Amino acid sequence: MTKTLIVTGKTVEEAVKQGLGQWKVPENRxxxxxxxQAAKGLFGLFGSKDAKVQLELIPDAVEEAIRFLQDVFQTMGVKADIERVEDKDGILLNLTGEELGILIGRRGQTLDSLQYLVNIVANRYSDKHLRMILDAEHFRERRKKTLEDLAGRLAGRVIRTRKDVVLEPMSPADRKIIHSQLQDHPTVRTYSKGDEPNRRVVISLR
Structure with a gap:
């Protein structure tokens, strides 16, 4: 929904400055x-007229994504705080709260779905591509460690038994962790087979 504001001032610049102050945003927003336009009255005194401008707020992509999440949480009846962190990899929205299990879901599936939607919302309001990462109390870091350990154990099993190991269906992000962990392994290799959402990683001897 477009947000507009009409303000007046002695000059156009003054009116704009007043509007920016009310919204507490920079001019590029x-x-x-x-x-x-401002007009001077008779003898510069009588009938003078202030400038009048209309300001239209340009949505901030990340703020819109956060607002979307807040609406989802309200609908689900879940209380969660959202921390915004920006780095070279993208924009991280980290969730904290006491009922995060329902937001993470089985093996992070709900979190992945929310992240997908958050990226759609953010990029709808951005003129350049944004990479949004949604996490919940460092779940993704813990999940990555779990999958890396799993990859090591299963590689050992393939070496001992000389038989391929086929993992359960995984998300593209989880499969990427397995592939990355074993890409430089001297004895085993990995590849994926099957179609989404049942695509699986296979670990086999080189």
Missing amino acids: VKVQVLE
Whole structure:
């Protein structure tokens, strides 16, 4: 929903500054339309007229993504705080709270689905591609460690038994962790087979 504000001032610049102050946003977050120019009255005193401008707020992509999440949480009846962290890998939204299990889901499936939707929402409001990462109390870091340990154990089994190991269906992100962990292994190799959502990693001898 478009957010607009009409303000007046002695000059156009003053009116714009006043509007920015009300919204507490920088000038690059608004579109300015001049409705009326300031005019001096008779002898510079009588009938003078202030400038009038309309400001239209340009949505912030990350704020819109956060607002989307807050609406989802409210609908689900879940209380969670959202921490925003930006780094070279993208924009991380980390969730904290007491009922995060329902937001993470089985093996992170709900979290992945929410992350997918968050990326759609954010990029709808951005003129450049944004990479949004959704996490819940460092679940992704723990999941990555679990999968890396699993990859090592299963590689050992393949070496001992000389038989391929086929893992359960995984998300693309989880499969990538397995592949990355074993890509430089001297004895085993990995590949994926099957179609989504039942695509699986296979670990076999080189």
